[in-house]
Amino acid sequence: MKLNAKTLNRVKQRLLQMHFEAGVGHIGGNLSSIDTIMLIHHEYLQSEENKFILSKGHSAGALYVSLWSIGLLSDQDLKRFNREETNLPAHTPISGIPGILFGTGSLGHGLSLAAGTALAKRLNSDSGHVYCMTSDAEWQEGSTWEALIFLCHHRLANLSILVDHNTLQGFGSTDSVASMNSLADKLQGFAVMIHSVNGHDLEAIRSALDTPSAQPKLVILNTTKGHGVSFMENQMKWHYLPLNEEQYKQALREIEAAE
Amino acid sequence: MRKQFCEAMLDRSASNRLIFLTGDLGFMALEPLQAVLGKYFVNAGVAEQNMMSVAAAMARQGIETWVYSIAPFCYARPFEQIRNDIAFHGLPVKLVGNGGGYGYGVQGPTHHAIEDYGVLLTLPGMFTYVPVFDEDLAAVIPLMGRESGPSYLRLGRGEPPKGFSVPEYAPWRQLTSGGGKIVIAVGSLASSYIAALQSLPSSVCPNLWAISELPLSKHPFPESLMDQIKSGAGLCVAEEHVARGGFGAEVALNLAERGVHVGSFTHFSARKHLYEAYGSQDFLRRRSGISADNVLAWATTS
Numbered sequence: 001m002k003l004n005a006k007t008l009n010r011v012k013q014r015l016l017q018m019h020f021e022a023g024v025g026h027i028g029g030n031l032s033s034i035d036t037i038m039l040i041h042h043e044y045l046q047s048e049e050n051k052f053i054l055s056k057g058h059s060a061g062a063l064y065v066s067l068w069s070i071g072l073l074s075d076q077d078l079k080r081f082n083r084e085e086t087n088l089p090a091h092t093p094i095s096g097i098p099g100i101l102f103g104t105g106s107l108g109h110g111l112s113l114a115a116g117t118a119l120a121k122r123l124n125s126d127s128g129h130v131y132c133m134t135s136d137a138e139w140q141e142g143s144t145w146e147a148l149i150f151l152c153h154h155r156l157a158n159l160s161i162l163v164d165h166n167t168l169q170g171f172g173s174t175d176s177v178a179s180m181n182s183l184a185d186k187l188q189g190f191a192v193m194i195h196s197v198n199g200h201d202l203e204a205i206r207s208a209l210d211t212p213s214a215q216p217k218l219v220i221l222n223t224t225k226g227h228g229v230s231f232m233e234n235q236m237k238w239h240y241l242p243l244n245e246e247q248y249k250q251a252l253r254e255i256e257a258a259e
Numbered sequence: 260m261r262k263q264f265c266e267a268m269l270d271r272s273a274s275n276r277l278i279f280l281t282g283d284l285g286f287m288a289l290e291p292l293q294a295v296l297g298k299y300f301v302n303a304g305v306a307e308q309n310m311m312s313v314a315a316a317m318a319r320q321g322i323e324t325w326v327y328s329i330a331p332f333c334y335a336r337p338f339e340q341i342r343n344d345i346a347f348h349g350l351p352v353k354l355v356g357n358g359g360g361y362g363y364g365v366q367g368p369t370h371h372a373i374e375d376y377g378v379l380l381t382l383p384g385m386f387t388y389v390p391v392f393d394e395d396l397a398a399v400i401p402l403m404g405r406e407s408g409p410s411y412l413r414l415g416r417g418e419p420p421k422g423f424s425v426p427e428y429a430p431w432r433q434l435t436s437g438g439g440k441i442v443i444a445v446g447s448l449a450s451s452y453i454a455a456l457q458s459l460p461s462s463v464c465p466n467l468w469a470i471s472e473l474p475l476s477k478h479p480f481p482e483s484l485m486d487q488i489k490s491g492a493g494l495c496v497a498e499e500h501v502a503r504g505g506f507g508a509e510v511a512l513n514l515a516e517r518g519v520h521v522g523s524f525t526h527f528s529a530r531k532h533l534y535e536a537y538g539s540q541d542f543l544r545r546r547s548g549i550s551a552d553n554v555l556a557w558a559t560t561s
Contacts, residue, residue: 094347101319102348109344112309116316123278123299124320143340146309153304 003042003202007069009259011038012228013252014078015065020248022082024090026058028238032166032223033133034062035200040131040162041066041099044209049128051101051117055110056135056164057091063100064088072098108141110134111161115151118159118216133162137169139186140178151216152191160209160217161192164199166225168236184220192218199223229254260414260447261288261357263393267400268292268325272299275404278317282307282328284357289327307332311340311352318350323404329363330356330372330413334379345409346382352410353403354379359389359413360448360499360529361543371543373529375413377504380474384408387473389446391432392417395471398428415447415499416540420454430471430478437464439558441487445470445498445506448549452497455551456558465495465558475509488514491522495557497549502528525557 012034019027033056040052054063064081067073073088080086087096091105102113114132121128138144151159165183167174180186184196192215195208199221208219225239226232229251243251265288271277272292278299279292293300303310310326317324326333333356334341345352356372363370376387386406388399394417403410419425426432434449435456442465444452449469456467466487472478480488488494496507507526514521527549536546544550 102315102344104343106339106343108308109312109340112312112340113316113344115309116313117320119301119313120278120317120320120322123322143306143308143312146304146306147312150303150306150309150313 001042003039006259007042008035008038009255011065011069012255014068015061016243016248016251016255018065018078018081019061020243020245021079023242024061024082025238025240025242026061026090027241027243028168028225028232028235029056029135029164029166030059030062031227031229031232032199032225033059033164034066035202036133036162036164036205036221037062037066038069039202039205041070043206044129044131047128049121049126051128051130052099053101053104053110053114053117053130053132054092055104055114055132056107056138057104057110059133059164060088060090060092063092067097067099107135107138108143111144111147112150114159114161115147115154115156118151118156119154121158122156128158130159131162132159133164135169136163136165136167136174136183137177139163139180139183148190148192155191155214156216157214160219163218163220164223165220166223168225168234168239170239172236187218192216194218194220196220196222200227228258260390260393260396260416263396264355264400264414265289265292267396269295270397271400271404272296275323277323277325277404280310280314280324280326282310282332284328307337308340311337312344314352315340315344315348315350318345318352319348323351325353325355327355327357329370330359330375331370334372334375334411338378341379341409342382346385349384349408351406351408353406354409354411355414356411357414359415359446361540362415364539364543365537367537368532368534371532372413373499373532374501374504376411376473377500379411381504382409386410386477388412389471389473390415390417391447391449391469391471392419392425394425395428399471413446417447418451420457423453428471431481431484432469432471433466433483434469435464435467437461437466439463439465440493440495441466441468441484442495442497442554442558443468443470443506443510444496445473445500448497448499448544451544452551452554455555459555459558463559470506473506475506475513488521489519491520493523493525494521495525495527495554497527497554499529499544499549501531502526527553527557
């Protein structure tokens, strides 16, 4: 079923609520990636053979509320986010959650896991498609490039890479820490079909994902960290900070108003 | 053991669908396997981190997955991938490291693997196979293939004396018998002691035991070995592995926890990577004090 703005907005509110109640940060990167994560879960994982791997495991919140929105997690589950004895830690768990193939959290693993899954599917004559979301700073990890070389060499056309390009990382901007500007230029020459789109424009993302390709696909999602909340947008501190009550209420108002 | 490893893998592939990943190694050894497996033999290139995560994903999709490299490149560079993607997820990936210990001799310390099984056995669900003889591979590969969790195979070089009748594979095997002390040696190092210890008079010839699977909890001491240990004749554990994280520490802890008095306890282990000179595997064993001569001297000292 096609994802609509109302559903997406409601899930963003649920994300804020979950993070506020748990007192957990990483909200900025969740808001930059949630549009695509929701789109993938609502429109591209209908077949059980299709898989999604969240390599940027610190956006687990966006993944959890997406799974909640399609009925794979309950309100009770979300209430336990990041608490003692929870099944929903701050980074994706190893096991026990339908829809989560691998626990992640250390950057630079997911793309290899996705490549292995895609190659296994091909060897198994399984028609499924694999979607993998990385962060942009994750491309500073050598292992991510190892994976890119491998998946291009094996022409894994059943794999789509989604890069959440919000331009901010743990202690600076991606340009100031280890610039690869532009990432699309750096990727030229690899046997991969590159798209660069507004990562908050569902139609643009759909268009990129739906374009037929005989090669692996890489979609650079140009996003805004903290998207939709004025005091969070493009602020590095929202990689870390939890919301206080006043901030939470303001953020909710802004997200609601955008509907 | 590479030749026997390849033969055993050929046997296994005849009746089991499997994928074999190599980190660009296997020249003059694995070509027959490559020819038989076809697209299921993947040279993953000089990219061990990616190879391990790919292997995890393959296993997650239900394919029996083997990963091969030389021993140090198999566990050290991609340790986090083995830990997070394979071991945390309990996936039955079979890791194979050729030339464990000082197997790559004068190639230098970057090519030595003297902390491999100690490091890997810190991970949940991990088992290690350390064959003693080349002939063991025919039995070890099916066992490893059936493991439901991650496992690691350290390939070495069997060195039994000419004419020695290699006993059928078992996790614990007694290789020499006599009225002397007790020696437990890990893997192929044990085979290098046989000739020296057999040269001793029966009255002082040690009881040499070889262990081929770790950790100890998987295969506790055989009763007859335990009886020998309890006799207080003196126990030596020898391994081509550093002391920290090694089998000697595990044996000592196990016996201490059980209140077993062993008389005297000696541990022969590889020196940490401190080299004033380089040389062959035999040279490095001598420098570490774990050679057959060292064990012989210990065995004949009261």
